[in-house]
Amino acid sequence: MNAQNEPEIRELSYAEAIREAMDIALEADPSVLLMGEDIGVYGGAFQVTGDLVEKYGTDRVMDTPISELGGAGVAVGAALTGLKPIFEFQFSDFAALAMEQIVNQAAKVRFMLGGSVSVPLVMRFPAGSGTGAAAQHSQSIEAWLGHVPGLKVVQPSTPEDAKGLLLAAVADPDPVMIFEHKLLYKMKGQVPGGHYTTPIGKAAIRRVGKDVTIVATSIMVHKAMEAAEQLRADDIDAEVIDLRTVRPMDRDTVLSSVRKTGRLICVYEGVKTLGVGAEISAMVAESDAFDFLDAPIVRLGGAECPIPYNPELEKAVVPQMPDILAAARDIVKGRV
């Protein structure tokens, strides 16, 4: 399916783009199947699978019981024996119920068996705060899974990448964990038609700049872009990098940017300590890019508490656009 046959680029929402990717995968490969809670006739808790069950039937768009551990394990077993499951967790928080199968089984089986098997498994995790769902339905846990060798972990920030990374994940022989921010599901964007993939392990430079590098993940990319626009008024030219993949991390793109700008801000929604920003910072500190730094590295991450219910509190515990703006002004003006 090359661009000549499918030249059209349409405006789709992030959720529609994911659905289109699943549709393409189901259509192209009979071994692909969707599994998850209420993904059939209900259409998924966030209406991502939508009406796919009508087209593919309940054998290929399978509702599971509310059994995250067992369901994840069934997906692992199916992936080991010829199927390619795309498993939806209703909320990323529920991965805690299934960590045994994700971490001890899916991630390790290939290694433990000396490379004699692969686990072509895709897991989708609706993630993040901002929906008023409080502490058990709002976490950002990509760093948990990013800590596990054997897994690949991606966080698309645009509809185009949501589709491309999902199709890349389906084509990947190893388990790929996709964290989809719930507040992005309705976001619209330009999405190419047909089959294409967005490379796993490759960051995207969303805005070229020379004064400060802002490495952001998921929804924070949009807040960083907004901040970057406003920073023009301060005569600050920010470079915004959309990390896209947490594991394996795109070292080259980040380091090249830091060598150019000499300043680094990491913005991510997960809890600040021991998170994605720690790894980005360490990557820079351990490399020659460290010599190019003109200011200490700044991390903007989630507060050291569970996500609260009250909307003002909920907003306050994750980085917002003004936080990025202030951090960029400070770092450029030498106030850090």
Add this chain to the structure above:
Amino acid sequence: MPETPQNTNLPYAIRAYSPERLREALKKMYLVRKFEEGAEDSYMRGLIHGTMHLSIGQEASAIGSTMALTDEDKITSTHRGHGHCVGKGADLGKMFAEFFGKETGYCKGRGGSMHIADPSKGNLGANGIVGGGLPIAVGAALSAKRLGTGAVTICFFGDGANNEGAFHEALNMASIWKLPVVFVCENNKYGMSTSTERSTAVKNIAERAAAYSMPGVTVDGNDFSAVTEAVDAAVERARAGDGPSLVENLTYRWRGHSKSDRNRYRTKEEINEWMGRDPIPAMAKLLMEHHIITEDGVAAIEAEAEKIIKDAIEFATNGPDPKVEAVTRDVYTTEATA
């Protein structure tokens, strides 16, 4: 499957299997026993590090349960899984090589005793997590059903696993989707030190099948013929598309849970009583009674098994060690860029 003659007074195994296959089964039981004795001996002599979980005393369960399977059929196994590997046709040399941590082992020295697998023969692997293999077996059965392979999956697990949530989730899903899987519980009375009486609310684990609308039977797991009769019926049911079953093989491990076990939770009398119910001489006696083998024939099979084990240890000893530089090689199928 049943062959000659159709005399229902004969034990099931004698009716169902050819003399050749029965002699092969006896040999496999000896192989399991001698593999584990060899492993124990190698451990004492410092040739093996780590720990190991021996199934000595449980051989009829492992070999009897795998009689009806082909190489297309799958199994998932447990931390006490050497017998299941042998039942599924594993090469003893590669098993020992894995135990010795060699590149020539089934897992190239990455897995050890607790992860021996042979996907080419349908053995999806032992598992270090109690209950870890249960949902995976259901997934393998889902693949068989969706892809129409006709394969059956046998899911081995111990009595300890029946109190894991994964057990209940797996049985429920296998039942609602009517999948071709047979859950074989090897109830050796203790989950490490805790007896089933102290850990499990039902008397027989097979009773739990009722909660998931599937047949459940409890059999003498040291009686080869009783094991094959129950498991073969369940395999046949699965293959016919009638869904899952639960078979509970009552058995006993002569050795401790692992190397750290001081056996303080059971009596010498209990251990001795079960050692008197050794499944291997019982199997030999069964075959002799039905003129399938002579006493000399049994001795010859035992000697053959010893020779295979000796050669297997030699193969393992002479194998190359894995290269430290290659330790991360099989983390990903395609090399991650990080």
